[in-house]
Amino acid sequence: MKKVEFWFDFASTYSYPAAFRIENLAQSSNISIVWRPFLLGPIFKTQGWNDSPFNIYPAKGNYMWRDLERVCESVGIPFRRPSVFPRNSVLAARVACFFSEEPWLAEFVRRTFFENFANDRDISDAAVVGSILETVGQPADLISSAQSPKAKAKLRTVIEHAVSKGIFGAPSFVVGSELFWGNDRLESAIVWAHAHAQD
Amino acid sequence: MKKVEFWFDFASTYSYPAAFRIENLAQSSNISIVWRPFLLGPIFKTQGWNDSPFNIYPAKGNYMWRDLERVCESVGIPFRRPSVFPRNSVLAARVACFFSEEPWLAEFVRRTFFENFANDRDISDAAVVGSILETVGQPADLISSAQSPKAKAKLRTVIEHAVSKGIFGAPSFVVGSELFWGNDRLESAIVWAHAHAQD
Numbered sequence: 001m002k003k004v005e006f007w008f009d010f011a012s013t014y015s016y017p018a019a020f021r022i023e024n025l026a027q028s029s030n031i032s033i034v035w036r037p038f039l040l041g042p043i044f045k046t047q048g049w050n051d052s053p054f055n056i057y058p059a060k061g062n063y064m065w066r067d068l069e070r071v072c073e074s075v076g077i078p079f080r081r082p083s084v085f086p087r088n089s090v091l092a093a094r095v096a097c098f099f100s101e102e103p104w105l106a107e108f109v110r111r112t113f114f115e116n117f118a119n120d121r122d123i124s125d126a127a128v129v130g131s132i133l134e135t136v137g138q139p140a141d142l143i144s145s146a147q148s149p150k151a152k153a154k155l156r157t158v159i160e161h162a163v164s165k166g167i168f169g170a171p172s173f174v175v176g177s178e179l180f181w182g183n184d185r186l187e188s189a190i191v192w193a194h195a196h197a198q199d
Numbered sequence: 200m201k202k203v204e205f206w207f208d209f210a211s212t213y214s215y216p217a218a219f220r221i222e223n224l225a226q227s228s229n230i231s232i233v234w235r236p237f238l239l240g241p242i243f244k245t246q247g248w249n250d251s252p253f254n255i256y257p258a259k260g261n262y263m264w265r266d267l268e269r270v271c272e273s274v275g276i277p278f279r280r281p282s283v284f285p286r287n288s289v290l291a292a293r294v295a296c297f298f299s300e301e302p303w304l305a306e307f308v309r310r311t312f313f314e315n316f317a318n319d320r321d322i323s324d325a326a327v328v329g330s331i332l333e334t335v336g337q338p339a340d341l342i343s344s345a346q347s348p349k350a351k352a353k354l355r356t357v358i359e360h361a362v363s364k365g366i367f368g369a370p371s372f373v374v375g376s377e378l379f380w381g382n383d384r385l386e387s388a389i390v391w392a393h394a395h396a397q398d
Contacts, residue, residue: 047256057246059367063378070377070387168258178269179262184383188269 002193005034005174007162008109010093011086012040012170013054013068014183016117017075019109019171021186031193035105037096038162039089039155040170047168052086071183078118087116088124090155095129095143097158098151104136111135201392204233204373206361207308209292210285211239211369212253212267213382215316216274218308218370220385230392234304236295237361238288238354239369246367251285270382277317286315287323294328294342296357297350303335310334 006022008015026033044053054061065081072079092112099105111132115121121128130140145151162172166179173180173189176196180189205221207214225232243252253260264280271278291311298304310331314320320327329339344350361371365378372379372388375395379388 047258057367059246059362059365062365063367063380066378067380067384163258166258166261168256168262179265181262181266182383184381 001030001032003032003034003175004189004193005036007036007038007167007170007172007174009038009040009170010089010096010109010112010116010123011052013064013085013117014071015171016079016113017068017071017077018183018186019113020075020077021183023106025186025190029190029194031190033106035096035100035109036158036162036174037093037100037109037155038158038167038170039093042159043163043168046163055085072117077114080118080120082116082120084122087122090124091126091129091143091146092123094151094155095133095146097155098146098148099142104138107136108132108138200229200231202231202233202374203388203392204235206235206237206366206369206371206373208237208239208369209288209295209308209311209315209322210251212263212284212316213270214370215278215312216267216270216276217382217385218312219274219276220382222305224385224389228389228393230389232305234295234299234308235357235361235373236292236299236308236354237357237366237369238292240285241358242362242367245362254284271316276313279317279319281315281319283321286321289323290325290328290342290345291322293350293354294332294345296354297345297347298341303337306335307331307337 004026006018008019022033044050049056054064069079096105096109096112099108112123112129115128115132116123123129126143130143133140133142165174169181171183171186173186175189175193178192178196180186180192203221203225205217207218221232243249248255253263268278295304295308295311298307311322311328314327314331315322322328325342329342332339332341364373366373368380370382370385372385374388374392377391377395379385379391
């Protein structure tokens with residue numbers, strides 16, 4: 001089956017609508033999704049940023065918040081501007097990365113984004129992440145495995161992998177050696193996978 | 200008639216496909232276009248950049264060049280990476296800004312983008328801009344009026360206007376108080392104008 005890799009960070013604003021759009025789009029084109037949770041922070045640091053560029057460049061940030069509101073409305077998902085931005089997404093990313101092949105992963109991803117961008121809950125809080133795990137039918141103590149040295153190393157490797165693919169923002173979609181950046185480019189990535197990628 | 204303001208810089212890569220797409224899209228929705236040539240350079244300077252962010256951040260730049268190639272292919276316009284980037288667009292912007300209401304403006308805009316991004320010609324060269332003017336049926340010496348104090352002041356005012364609207368990149372589309380950034384968002388701007396803007 002043809003594949004699209006979906007690279008996202010739970011703190012990334014436009015990754016939220018992308019996470020809610022991707023499954024329908026992929027299914028209707030018979031494309032499978034490879035879930036690739038990662039962290040933008042370490043990549044931003046190599047560009048000299050210690051904060052989100054949306055905070056560093058206010059005109060860009062002001063635009064993004066308004067635009068995200070419009071985008072979420074058009075997708076039909078609720079949006080409330082998080083009281084803390086960007087939220088620390090390390091714990092949630094470790095869980096999603098360590099369990100990225102599990103059948104409950106997609107639902108965990110959507111619910112985590114929803115807590116951050118619709119319910120303004122602190123997704124760096126283990127109690128919040130634990131409750132999300134429970135709503136997808138998993139024990140909250142999966143968090144301990146996601147904090148193991150092995151899980152931490154897995155996420156670090158995935159981030160290095162992102163850098164080697166030229167990823168510099170989220171969401172990003174990868175089809176073979178082709179990179180597509182931004183929620184707006186999801187359709188292009190699916191079309192590309194359909195037309196060019198090998199099974 | 201409902202309106203979309205099209206803010207562009209002749210040095211801006213994604214403004215090139217936008218300039219070639221906007222008339223068909225606007226006409227089919229019965230929307231008129233307000234041509235708003237401006238300069239990104241002074242806006243980038245206020246963000247601490249003395250160069251294009253595509254040069255400052257190589258991962259972003261590498262992505263953009265490949266992406267632009269794909270975008271131009273899908274739009275059906277030729278693309279050759281300019282040997283100088285960003286090209287100095289001050290002269291071309293002064294011409295387009297000073298004559299922004301003229302009936303030949305749209306064609307001048309497209310041909311100027313084409314020289315930069317398809318023919319790799321130096322659009323800061325008065326001879327090149329003069330020859331573009333001639334191909335749209337105008338005398339090359341319109342350049343002197345476009346270099347007058349009045350024309351220079353007009354462009355400066357337009358740039359201040361851009362900043363006051365929250366514009367931070369190009370292409371940007373403005374409908375009333377709504378801002379849309381990027382070639383990818385042209386369709387959203389047109390839909391917005393159709394649905395929300397007053398005649």
